[in-house]
Amino acid sequence: MTDYKNLKLIATSSPHIRGSERTQTIMLDVIIAMLPALIFACFNFGLRALCLTAVSVAGCMFFEWLYQKVMKKPSSVMDLSSVVTGMLLSFVCPVQMPYWMILIGDAFAIIIVKQLFGGIGKNFVNPALAGRAVLLASYAGTMTSWVDPAVNKAAAFGSNVDIVTAATPLAYMKGPDAAAIAASFDQLKSTYSVSNMFLGQIGGSMGEVSALLLIVGGVYLIWRKVINWQTPVAYIGTVAVLTFLFPRAGTGVEWMLYSLFGGGLMLGAFFMATDYATSPVTKKGQLIFGVGCGVFTVLIRYFGSYNEGVCYSIMVMNLFVALIDKYTKPVRFGTVKSDKKEASGK
Amino acid sequence: MNIGRQLKEGLITQNPVLVQMLGLCSTMAITTSIMNGLGMGVSVLIILTASNVVISAIRKIVPDKIRIAMFIVVIAGFVTCVDLLLQAFVPAIAESLGVFIPLIVVNCIILGRAESFSYKNGVAGSFFDGIFQGLGYTAVLLAMCFIRELLGAGTLAGVRIIPEQFPVGVLTLPVGGFLVLGFLIAAMQWALSKSKEGK
Structure with missing residues (x-):
């Protein structure tokens, strides 16, 4: 039986049915989908792949937080979109690149391409790709020397000295x-x-x-x-x-x-x-x-x-x-x- | 004429590059080092002032229908003077600015000011207009040079500030010119709209 006494009439405008999908859940799915490739990268190029990804993700989240702090805007760090950008950017970089270099790419991707054009959903090109394009134009030498995975599976961790590059x-x-x-x-x-x-x-x-x-x-x-x-x-x-x-x-x-x-x-x-x-x-x-x-x-x-x-x-x-x-x-x-x-x- | 208002217009509210969007080509092309920017800015300032004064002086005897041709003749005369002077006394700057000095003839700032200001105003007003608009142009050039040379090449006026491996080289490429100019224009519009709101 319906309890008519306690039934509250809530009048709202549509939509009345909501999905459970949020930006966060979508981004989480994208992150999950990238994990196999990341694990393989660690297996292939050594643990430095993981470090580079971690630095890139942390950098993207930091720059997003920083911009929104400075501009006094609501923070969108927790929607995970900056994590995806960070992961994607590190995925398209050679594994032995210095950490400061990927941070410059992060800063360009997040602050200039994403936030200055209005934040998530308003960027006109893919932030990670724009970050890579800037890095490629600025540091062509580093960005186009590739590690041969067969030679330095383990050696690539931490050092960038004894690396054999391959075409x-x-x-x-x-x-x-x-x-x-x-x-x-x-x-x-x-x-x-x-x-x-x-x-x-x-x-x-x-x-x-x-x-x-x-x-x-x-x-x-x-x-x-x-x-x-x-x-x-x-x-x-x-x-x-x-x-x-x-x-x-x-x-x-x-x-x-x-x-x-x-x-x-x-x-x-x-x-x-x-x-x-x-x-x-x-x-x-x-x-x-x-x-x-x-x-x-x-x-x-x-x-x-x-x-x-x-x-x-x-x-x-x-x-x-x-x-x-x-x-x-x-x-x-x-x-x-x-x-x-x-x-x-x- | 109100000199204070002209100064404010030249530098800020009617800045030739950031508000009137004139002379963008040279602005993007030569702003890769402070010395280039200074050389270009001062050249334009001198030519703009001189041509403004002369055009204002002859404005009553120039027939309306051929005024643009007359402007060009006057401007081209001064550009040739400056070009030759630069080649004689500062050959290094003349070399690095290259074709952009002769191209000042067709720089829209100078023709624009001739058409919109000195053809309608007195000699004294045109003189100050030339100086202030030239200063506005030079200021934008120097700001762009500062950003692009410091971050793109890691130097300032040739002195190394940032170690060689760090600078973001893309800023010294043409795409960097577009980026920096775009963001300067955006910042200027933002500041102008803020100050309007404040009033």
Whole structure:
């Protein structure tokens, strides 16, 4: 029986049904999804990978707290978004980089790219990628010397003296002409097998090397409905198709597999291109966004001066998001196309 | 004319770079070291003042329809003088500023002030307008040079302040110029809106 006496009438405006999802829970899911890759990085590059990530996360949280303290704004440190930025930034840096350097990247990502443009949800490019772009432009030498995981699995901890650097697979896949690329691609195939590439026993940025574990993390995010499949599938699919159709050496399939598993494609497609604030809202828009990222990635890898194009391709497409959203805006229920035209004409 | 108000307009409320958004090209291109900024700022200040005075003096006899051409002739004359003087006495600065000194001819600050101020006002007012607007331009240049040289190259006027491996090199690249200028403009707008609210 309903207890009418004690029944309180609460009149509020909608929404009346709330989900349990918060920014915090979403960010926590992203962190969980990145953990396998982080554990693998420690296994691959030694404990310094963990230290670098910890410093980067602490730096991002500190700068977020500091800015909001100075500007007297409510603190958003506990929504964990700065933790994700810190982890992502450390994932796209070489493991032996000095700690102060990643702190500069953190400061740029959090204070300039995120907070000065209005904080979480208002940044126009991915903060972690912008941080990496600044570090790459400022300290090109450190940012492009990679540790060979086979040689210093343990030695990389703490010291950055006796480190053997190795070229990344993508460096082998670039050359002045077709013959040079063919020769270095053969060398790459004899150095790393496809399974090496897939599992991540290769040189490269700290968290980007293991395609397998990044895919596991990405599938977890899709399963938890944190991200849609559209962006990563369109992104990776575009790169796959383009590299399969236009191999620069070897067979199409070989070239495609090495292109997919080398470099930061998996990390970028699952964790960076899907950032809510800097990707389109509609599913159609996300498909367009992913295809654009893929095209730019392949173009930069083939014709640009850098070996890797994931970072810049996502940043370029970030700038197109407003435009994509504008042209993929769904028609309101009950209106027809001509109404829409009229409405937009006003 | 009110000199105090002109000074305030030139430096703050009508600052040529941060408020009127004139002369942005040279501002971003040459502000990589304090000496460059100083050389450019003083050059513009001299040319702006001199051309303001001359244009104001001849404003009654210049036909309206060909005034822009006349402005350019006057400005180009002074730019040539300054260019040659720099090459003769401070060749190092002339070298590092390169094409940007001759390009002062088409710098919109000078043409803008000629069109909007000295063509309509007396010689004395135009003289002070040139000095104050030039000072406003120089101040912004120096602020940008200070930020970009100190943080981007780790030096100030060539003296090393920050050890070589630390500076954020991106600030001395063109993208750094855009970033620093953007944030200076934002800071200026923020300050102006704050002071308006206060009134």
